[in-house]
Amino acid sequence: MIKVTIVTKKNYHFVVPVPYFVLNCCGSLLSSNAFWKQVKKWTKQDSKVSVWLPDSLDKMTFKVLVSSLKAHKGLLLVDVKLNDNMKVKVEL
Numbered sequence: 346m347i348k349v350t351i352v353t354k355k356n357y358h359f360v361v362p363v364p365y366f367v368l369n370c371c372g373s374l375l376s377s378n379a380f381w382k383q384v385k386k387w388t389k390q391d392s393k394v395s396v397w398l399p400d401s402l403d404k405m406t407f408k409v410l411v412s413s414l415k416a417h418k419g420l421l422l423v424d425v426k427l428n429d430n431m432k433v434k435v436e437l
Contacts, residue, residue: 372407
């Protein structure tokens with residue numbers, strides 16, 4: 346599980362847990378042609394143009410990514426502290 350911790354100026358702590366199955370669902374969504382068709386519709390691009398799906402975005406790529414994240418539990422990805430006591434921390 347990925348934990349995103351945010352500390353605000355007034356020392357409010359927010360911890361947002363992101364389970365790995367949410368990452369798998371997002372990966373499936375981002376790799377679907379229907380999603381990219383809807384993106385084109387929302388951006389009002391010409392519908393005659395074929396849907397552009399990035400070659401590197403497929404379900405297997407996301408599964409490999411999530412499995413490698415699972416193998417590195419406890420790894421600190423981001424630790425940012427600002428001058429006004431705001432902090433953001435992302436860890437596996």
